[in-house]
Structure formats: C-alpha cells, structure tokens
Amino acid sequence: MASANSKKINLKLKVWRQKTREDAGRFEEISAQEIPVDASFLEMMDIVNNRLIKEGRDPIAFDHDCREGICGSCSMVINGNPHGPERGTATCQLHMRKFHDAQEIVVEPFRATAFPVIKDLSVDRTAFDRIIAAGGYVSVNTGNAPDANALPVPKEKADDAFNSATCIGCGACVAACANSSAMLFVSAKVNHLAVLPQGEPERERRVLRMMQTMEDSGFGNCSNTGACSLACPKEISFENIARMNAEYMKASIKRRD
Amino acid sequence: MKLDAKTPSGPIAEKWSKHKFEMKLVNPANKRKHTVIVVGTGLAGASASATMAELGYNVVTLCMHESPRRAHSIAAQGGINAAKNYQNDGDSVHRLFYDTIKGGDFRARESNVHRLAEISPNIIDQCVAQGVPFAREYGGTLSNRSFGGAQVSRTFYARGQTGQQLLIGAYQAMMRQVDAGGVKLFTRREVMDIVLVDGVARGVLARNLVTGELESYAADAVILATGGYGNVFFHSTNAKMSNATAIWRAHRRGAAFANPCFTQIHPTCIPHSGDYQSKLTLMSESLRNDGRCWVPKTPGDQRPPEQIPDDERDYYLERVYPSFGNLAPRDVASRQAKFRVDEGRGVGPTKVAVYLDFRDAIKRLGEKIVSERYGNLFDMYEKITGDNPYKVPMRIYPAVHYTMGGLWVDYNLMSTIPGLHVLGEANFSDHGANRLGASALMQGLADGYFVIPYTIGHYLAGTPLPKVDTQHEAFRAARAEIQGGIDRLMALKGSRTVDDFHRALGTIMWDQVGMSRTDVGLKKAIQDIQKLRSEFYEDVRISGEKSYINPELEKAGRVADFLELGELMARDALERKESCGGHFREEYQTPDNEALRDDENFCHVAAWEYAGQPGRTNWNRHIEPLSFENVKLATRSYK
Numbered sequence: 001m002a003s004a005n006s007k008k009i010n011l012k013l014k015v016w017r018q019k020t021r022e023d024a025g026r027f028e029e030i031s032a033q034e035i036p037v038d039a040s041f042l043e044m045m046d047i048v049n050n051r052l053i054k055e056g057r058d059p060i061a062f063d064h065d066c067r068e069g070i071c072g073s074c075s076m077v078i079n080g081n082p083h084g085p086e087r088g089t090a091t092c093q094l095h096m097r098k099f100h101d102a103q104e105i106v107v108e109p110f111r112a113t114a115f116p117v118i119k120d121l122s123v124d125r126t127a128f129d130r131i132i133a134a135g136g137y138v139s140v141n142t143g144n145a146p147d148a149n150a151l152p153v154p155k156e157k158a159d160d161a162f163n164s165a166t167c168i169g170c171g172a173c174v175a176a177c178a179n180s181s182a183m184l185f186v187s188a189k190v191n192h193l194a195v196l197p198q199g200e201p202e203r204e205r206r207v208l209r210m211m212q213t214m215e216d217s218g219f220g221n222c223s224n225t226g227a228c229s230l231a232c233p234k235e236i237s238f239e240n241i242a243r244m245n246a247e248y249m250k251a252s253i254k255r256r257d
Numbered sequence: 258m259k260l261d262a263k264t265p266s267g268p269i270a271e272k273w274s275k276h277k278f279e280m281k282l283v284n285p286a287n288k289r290k291h292t293v294i295v296v297g298t299g300l301a302g303a304s305a306s307a308t309m310a311e312l313g314y315n316v317v318t319l320c321m322h323e324s325p326r327r328a329h330s331i332a333a334q335g336g337i338n339a340a341k342n343y344q345n346d347g348d349s350v351h352r353l354f355y356d357t358i359k360g361g362d363f364r365a366r367e368s369n370v371h372r373l374a375e376i377s378p379n380i381i382d383q384c385v386a387q388g389v390p391f392a393r394e395y396g397g398t399l400s401n402r403s404f405g406g407a408q409v410s411r412t413f414y415a416r417g418q419t420g421q422q423l424l425i426g427a428y429q430a431m432m433r434q435v436d437a438g439g440v441k442l443f444t445r446r447e448v449m450d451i452v453l454v455d456g457v458a459r460g461v462l463a464r465n466l467v468t469g470e471l472e473s474y475a476a477d478a479v480i481l482a483t484g485g486y487g488n489v490f491f492h493s494t495n496a497k498m499s500n501a502t503a504i505w506r507a508h509r510r511g512a513a514f515a516n517p518c519f520t521q522i523h524p525t526c527i528p529h530s531g532d533y534q535s536k537l538t539l540m541s542e543s544l545r546n547d548g549r550c551w552v553p554k555t556p557g558d559q560r561p562p563e564q565i566p567d568d569e570r571d572y573y574l575e576r577v578y579p580s581f582g583n584l585a586p587r588d589v590a591s592r593q594a595k596f597r598v599d600e601g602r603g604v605g606p607t608k609v610a611v612y613l614d615f616r617d618a619i620k621r622l623g624e625k626i627v628s629e630r631y632g633n634l635f636d637m638y639e640k641i642t643g644d645n646p647y648k649v650p651m652r653i654y655p656a657v658h659y660t661m662g663g664l665w666v667d668y669n670l671m672s673t674i675p676g677l678h679v680l681g682e683a684n685f686s687d688h689g690a691n692r693l694g695a696s697a698l699m700q701g702l703a704d705g706y707f708v709i710p711y712t713i714g715h716y717l718a719g720t721p722l723p724k725v726d727t728q729h730e731a732f733r734a735a736r737a738e739i740q741g742g743i744d745r746l747m748a749l750k751g752s753r754t755v756d757d758f759h760r761a762l763g764t765i766m767w768d769q770v771g772m773s774r775t776d777v778g779l780k781k782a783i784q785d786i787q788k789l790r791s792e793f794y795e796d797v798r799i800s801g802e803k804s805y806i807n808p809e810l811e812k813a814g815r816v817a818d819f820l821e822l823g824e825l826m827a828r829d830a831l832e833r834k835e836s837c838g839g840h841f842r843e844e845y846q847t848p849d850n851e852a853l854r855d856d857e858n859f860c861h862v863a864a865w866e867y868a869g870q871p872g873r874t875n876w877n878r879h880i881e882p883l884s885f886e887n888v889k890l891a892t893r894s895y896k
C-alpha cells in the first residue's frame with residue numbers, strides 16, 4: 001500500500017534563482033537528498049528549503065496555498081512542462097513517485113512577458129484579474145435575483161458550463177504556449193458564461209472587452225498548437241478557443257453594424 | 258467588558274425583518290463619502306466587497322494572496338445548504354434553523370442562526386443569477402444531495418468543487434466593481450494590525466508582501482473576513498497560508514475571542530503518513546452519501562479489505578446510529594473513528610485509519626454515476642495515495658478542518674471594538690460547538706451578501722466619525738510597533754526553522770487539545786506551549802530579507818500568533834468543564850461515550866478578553882448566556 005512506502009530518492013535540482021524583478025536570474029544546482037517518494041513535489045521543495053535555511057542560505061520562493069490542485073497558486077515549469085510531466089495535475093498534486101533516483105530536474109517559473117518574475121519561481125499573474133474585471137462576470141447586483149429554479153437550464157448546458165468554469169486560473173496555458181497566449185484562460189470564461197442563459201445579455205460586450213484586455217496585457221496570439229490544453233491541470237478543452245473565436249467574430253460583426 | 262448581543266426583540270421569525278426596517282440608512286449620495294476596509298476575499302470578504310460597492314460605498318479590499326480568487330474558500334468541495342425545499346422532502350427555514358442549533362449542540366445564538374436559515378434561499382438565487390454552474394437534473398432544475406446531521410436533501414453542489422464555483426462567482430462580482438471603481442483592490446498585502454482612534458476601528462496596517470513595506474489604510478469602518486485558524490494544529494485541511502494574524506492582532510487590541518476551543522475535526526480525511534507531510538487532504542463529507550464506513554470486527558485483522566466478508570465487518574456508524582447511519586454529524590463520526598482505532602481495529606499500514614467503502618454504491622449505481630458525483634475526489638485520492646478507490650476502499654481518518662470559535666460579534670456582526678466587523682469563519686457566530694457540513698459556505702455568503710451590507714449602514718449612519726487619515730498618530734504608533742516586531746524576529750538568527758516550531762506546536766495541540774481532552778492534558782499543553790513560545794523567541798531562524806518578498810518571515814509572524822492562540826484554546830477547553838459538539842472532555846461523557854453537556858453551568862458563549870503584557874499572556878473570561886426559546890434544550894441524539 002502506498003503509504004507503507006518508505007522508499008527515498010536523491011535528486012539533482014537545477015532551480016531558477018532570481019532575486020528581484022530586475023535581476024537577470026540564473027540556474028542554481030541544488031541537491032535534494034532523502035526525498036520520500038510519497039511526498040508531493042512541493043513537499044520536496046519544503047525539505048530542500050528547510051535545509052537551505054539551516055545552512056544560512058536563501059530558501060527558494062514559490063507560490064502555493066491549497067496544495068490540492070484547486071487554488072491555482074503553484075506555478076512551476078518542471079523539466080520543460082508547466083506543472084510537470086503528469087497530465088491533468090498541478091505541481092502540488094504531483095508526487096515524487098513519478099521521478100526516479102538520481103534524476104536531474106529543472107525547475108523554472110512560468111515564463112511570459114505578461115507574468116513578470118517577482119522572485120525565483122514566484123510570478124505576477126495580476127493580468128488575469130484584469131481580464132476578468134474587463135467582463136468575466138454577469139452584471140447582477142445582490143438582491144436582484146429571481147428564484148433559482150425559475151429558469152431551467154438543461155443538464156448538458158450546465159455540465160458544459162461547469163467544464164469550462166473549472167479553470168483554476170493558474171496560467172499554465174500561457175506558460176506552455178510558444179506565444180504566451182492566454183486564449184485558453186479567456187475562452188474558458190467566455191464559454192462558461194456564454195452557454196448559460198444568465199450570461200446571454202452581456203455576451204458580446206464580454207468577449208470583446210476580455211479579448212482587448214488580453215491583448216493590452218502583453219499576451220500573444222494563438223497559433224493553434226494545443227499545447228495549452230495539454231498543460232492544463234484541469235484539462236480544459238482546446239475546443240473552447242474555437243468556440244470563442246466564433247463568439248468573437250459574431251460580436252465584432254454585430255458591433256460594427 | 259460588556260457583551261451586548263443586540264438581539265432584536267420579537268418572535269424569532271420576525272427579528273431580522275423588523276431589524277432591517279428599524280436600522281438606520283445611509284442615503285445614496287452619502288454612501289460615496291464612506292470608506293470601508295474589507296480584509297479578505299474568500300466567500301465572506303468577496304461577497305461583502307461586491308455588495309457594498311454596488312450600494313455605493315467606497316470599498317478598499319486587501320488580501321494576502323496574489324489574486325483574490327486564491328482564497329481558501331476555493332477549496333471547499335461538497336456543497337452549500339439552503340432551505341429551498343426543492344426536493345419536497347419536508348425542509349423549511351425552521352428545519353434548517355433547528356438542525357443547525359441541534360448540530361451545534363446548543364451552543365449557538367438562536368437569533369443569528371435563524372437569520373442564517375432565512376437568508377439561505379436568497380444565496381442560491383444570487384449565485385445562480387451570477388452563472389454559478391450548480392449540478393442540475395435532466396429537467397433543468399437544481400440537484401441536491403444530503404449532508405451529515407440532516408434527514409433532508411438541501412445541499413446544492415457543483416461536482417466536488419462547490420467552493421471554487423461559489424468563490425469565482427463572488428470574485429467576478431467583486432472584479433466587476435473593481436472595474437467600475439467601487440472597490441480598490443490591494444493584493445499580496447498582509448494585515449498586521451488594526452488601528453484604533455479613540456477606541457474605534459479606523460484603519461489597518463498591512464505589509465506589502467512584495468516590497469516588504471508597511472502601508473497604512475484609513476477608513477470609517479473595518480471588516481475582517483480572514484478565515485479560520487485550524488492551522489494552529491500545523492496539520493489540517495486548511496490551505497497553507499490560512500492563519501489567525503488579523504483576528505489575533507484585533508484580539509490584542511480589544512476584540513473578545515469567543516469559544517476558541519471549538520474546533521471541528523472532520524471525519525473523512527486522507528490519513529497522515531509521514532513526517533514530510535505538509536497538510537492533510539479532505540475527502541468531502543458528501544462521500545458519506547454513498548460510501549460506508551467500516552473496520553474489521555476482529556482487532557488486528559491483517560487481511561486486505563476485499564477478503565474480509567461482510568459479516569466480519571463492523572459498519573460502525575450504521576450500527577451505533579441506525580437513524581442517521583453514515584450521515585451522523587462530523588463530531589460524532591470523528592469520535593467513533595477514533596474509538597475504533599483505540600480498540601485496535603484501525604486499518605492500513607499505520608493502523609490509524611478506517612475504511613470508506615464504495616463497493617456497494619458502485620454495484621448499485623455503476624461506476625459512471627459514482628464518478629460523475631465524486632470523480633474529482635477519487636482522482637485526488639489516487640494522486641495522493643497511489644490507490645484506486647474504485648477498486649479498494651479509501652482509508653480515511655479525522656483531521657482538523659474548521660474552527661467554530663472566532664472573534665465575538667453581536668447580531669450586527671460587530672466585534673467588541675466599535676467599527677470592527679467580522680464575517681465568515683473568522684467570527685464565532687452560527688455554528689455553536691459543531692458545524693454541520695455545507696453550512697460554512699452558506700454562512701460566509703449570508704454574512705457578505707445579505708447581512709453586513711445592511712448592518713454597516715446602520716453603524717455608519719449612527720456613529721459620529723471625525724475625519725481621520727493615515728497621518729494620525731495612531732497609525733505611526735502601530736507602524737513602529739509592527740516594525741519593531743519584525744526587526745526582532747529577523748535579528749534572532751537562531752537554529753530552528755519556523756516550520757520546526759509550527760510542527761512542535763501542532764503536536765502539542767493534536768495530542769492534548771484535539772479530539773479528546775482532559776484536565777491533566779490541557780494543563781500540560783498550556784505549560785508546553787509557553788515553553789515552546791519562549792524557545793521560539795530565542796532560537797527561530799528566518800533567512801532572507803525583510804525588505805522584499807520573504808515567505809519565511811510571513812510564516813514566522815503567523816506562527817508567533819498561533820503560539821499565543823494555542824494557549825488560549827487550551828485555556829478555554831480547560832475552563833469548559835463539559836463535553837459538547839467537537840469539544841470532548843473525557844471526564845464528561847455518558848455511559849455509551851457520547852458528549853455530556855452541562856447546561857446548568859455552561860450554556861453560554863465564553864468570550865476572552867486579552868489582558869496580557871509584553872512577554873506575558875493573560876486573559877479575562879466573560880460569558881454571554883444563551884437562551885433557547887424556540888428549540889427545546891435537549892440531549893442531542895442521532896440514534
């Protein structure tokens with residue numbers, strides 16, 4: 001049984017160290033000794049950090065919180081893959097049993113112009129909040145809602161909306177994209193709200209404003225490789241992007257009329 | 258210290274409407290002139306920020322996270338209760354009120370709980386209008402499931418990600434106000450102190466977690482919605498950054514702390530397996546709709562679960578509580594799991610676990626439906642343990658999950674510091690000695706969407722508020738004090754890490770202030786914590802700089818506060834010489850090991866006033882008597 005597993009491994013980490021936003025940054029080689037294979041990737045980082053502190057060195061800064069794959073805080077590129085090698089898994093849910101003894105692991109921050117590094121593996125993703133503020137909502141003030149069952153929503157639609165709404169806003173899609181595009185993130189929100197009747201009235205304004213803000217924030221264009229969806233810890237479907245493109249076209253034409 | 262709950266008069270079902278009518282209003286043009294600070298962007302803080310900005314107030318919102326959407330509420334799994342009675346199974350506002358009072362083992366204020374039940378249906382309406390994709394039936398109506406401590410189906414859910422969907426709804430509503438200019442949002446700010454001017458809360462002091470600078474924010478009122486303090490135990494289901502700092506600093510400035518020892522130990526979590534472990538992961542209570550808890554009948558039975566025939570299994574919850582079965586409330590289910598382990602019937606390699614088995618549900622419903630209901634939880638379980646719960650039963654064990662205690666608030670959600678309001682898990686208000694599943698999300702959103710937007714107006718309209726800005730002496734003094742504390746910690750350069758101390762505190766708390774408590778153990782805990790605290794101030798080592806992002810320094814401040822709060826929790830548990838809800842004192846139990854309440858002496862809220870000096874903790878204990886006029890004070894039974 002897994003938790004009886006007392007096996008430990010040693011690893012060679014190459015970690016991106018960057019003191020400040022302005023600092024150029026570089027890789028540092030750090031060994032990770034005696035790592036239980038049942039530990040998560042972040043617990044491995046904790047073990048390493050505790051040793052660094054005891055040795056009087058600066059621990060590696062990284063974002064994390066829930067450690068359950070839902071808050072979207074953790075953001076590491078592991079051996080070239082945002083969130084590491086396992087599909088549908090955020091860094092915090094990745095376990096060391098997926099690695100082998102003496103393996104070299106390269107750990108970098110999510111890289112994108114729109115996500116400047118703050119320190120080491122910690123990046124600034126406030127651009128995502130700006131995109132949501134631009135239109136990723138339904139304008140309904142508190143107290144103005146009709147009875148929740150007044151407007152039936154077919155199960156298929158609710159499930160479809162849910163599948164897009166499950167995005168955790170981590171930014172792995174951006175880190176995976178050669179152009180640092182945020183299309184998967186934006187399209188997940190656009191579709192979540194577009195398929196529901198509640199999102200209907202603001203449908204056009206929403207997609208136009210969110211796309212504009214995405215562009216203004218320094219994200220690149222989509223070139224349809226699908227790398228974003230493969231890296232997504234929630235496996236948000238690539239189809240979202242095509243659907244949003246259609247939304248966007250419709251909205252642009254209508255607004256021009 | 259005077260504890261005036263300000264409960265409105267009149268019949269329970271009319272109190273809130275009457276109060277809403279009687280409260281003072283701020284006229285629309287004047288709302289713009291008032292600034293309100295909200296600390297925290299979980300369900301409570303985000304919903305409050307959005308709604309107050311919609312009303313026209315100037316809202317300044319701070320959170321320690323990088324984005325408001327990362328608040329710990331995002332991790333809530335199972336669902337949210339509401340008295341909609343959509344299932345036509347006999348639910349009503351009164352039944353939800355009754356279940357919550359009884360579930361809390363008669364240690365919550367009736368008036369607050371009734372208001373919560375009344376508001377609950379509006380929450381669901383609001384969330385659906387925002388586009389929250391709750392689970393639905395084929396006909397398009399909303400689905401429900403059951404949660405512990407209830408015999409009706411009133412829990413609304415979005416797969417196993419209800420908290421995420423509700424929080425995203427509240428976050429989006431708030432971001433809409435950020436765009437409109439009604440909310441000024443400051444992220445990666447940790448509030449380190451509450452600033453009082455003439456005894457009234459007029460602002461906060463926050464550390465900018467990126468630049469390390471201390472920043473001052475002034476306002477007409479302050480709202481804390483900073484979540485619970487379960488991380489005192491180090492291992493809990495809470496997110497790693499969840500902490501007590503804001504409420505603890507407020508407590509030290511005069512806000513009474515109510516029922517600090519009321520901690521919820523959740524029965525179904527992935528068990529502890531090694532020293533490296535940084536947190537415990539919850540397996541939602543919703544799993545008990547279809548999963549059955551059992552252990553082998555014979556102690557020490559080594560056979561793998563599938564080889565143990567049914568008649569050699571003890572489905573202990575179904576046996577002990579025939580009418581609620583696997584849906585017994587959390588405190589009860591946790592204790593029963595502990596009893597089984599103490600009897601030597603625990604399972605798995607550590608023997609500190611019980612089974613939660615889906616074999617029968619899969620047989621009855623098929624794997625597809627089971628996966629539709631719980632797929633993400635099963636996946637999470639497999640990622641962490643390496644076991645497939647569709648094939649072998651889950652191994653689970655209780656873990657610290659939620660804190661019913663928190664800052665004392667009156668009916669208007671105001672603490673004992675005028676102007677300082679407290680919402681969500683950070684206050685103590687609605688769950689008594691045990692919270693029912695799916696009721697925290699309900700309370701957070703009730704507080705934020707539907708209570709504070711009214712009561713804040715009443716406060717602002719009825720209070721003379723002379724102009725105060727951040728140049729005021731009180732801000733300067735607070736800043737000097739906080740800076741002094743940071744400098745002192747950074748200068749220590751000891752030999753032990755912050756996590757080292759935190760784990761040591763957690764062990765004391767879990768062993769002595771956890772699932773079962775004794776006079777001797779609690780006294781020992783108090784001494785051990787005091788000793789650990791003095792060691793902390795001699796030997797902690799914090800690397801990095803104070804003038805830039807420094808997660809170690811952040812943790813150190815939080816652990817320093819936990820080291821005081823832990824002591825208060827032990828003191829509160831020691832003074833409460835009865836068992837109720839999650840507070841189980843071994844000395845006070847019935848012959849069949851159920852909690853034995855003492856209504857004669859303890860039918861009250863214990864509210865602690867800080868009376869410490871630098872370097873020495875001390876408290877005065879006050880009480881708010883509780884009276885039960887609408888639910889008969891009775892022995893709680895789930896048999």
Ligand SMILES: Cc1cc2nc3c(=O)[nH]c(=O)nc-3n(C[C@H](O)[C@H](O)[C@H](O)COP(=O)(O)OP(=O)(O)OC[C@H]3O[C@@H](n4cnc5c(N)ncnc54)[C@H](O)[C@@H]3O)c2cc1C
Pocket residue numbers: 296297298299300301302319320321322325327328329330331332333334335336337419420446447448449482483484485494495496499500502503539541658659680681682683694695696697698699701
């Ligand atoms: C794993 C898990 C599952 C759960 N599932 C359910 C469920 O199914 N149903 C249910 O009803 N309840 C559930 N709960 C409980 C529920 O999630 C919480 O009680 C609730 O979400 C708390 O919300 P909140 O708004 O009070 O605080 P939180 O969501 O904890 O938010 C706290 C906010 O305060 C900020 N903050 C904290 N301190 C500071 C500071 N010093 N300075 C600045 N900002 C600060 C944080 O950044 C954050 O924004 C669950 C809890 C856990 C742990």
Ligand code: FES
Pocket residue numbers: 063064065066067068069070071072073074090091092093
């Ligand atoms: S830490 Fe929350 S998603 Fe990884």
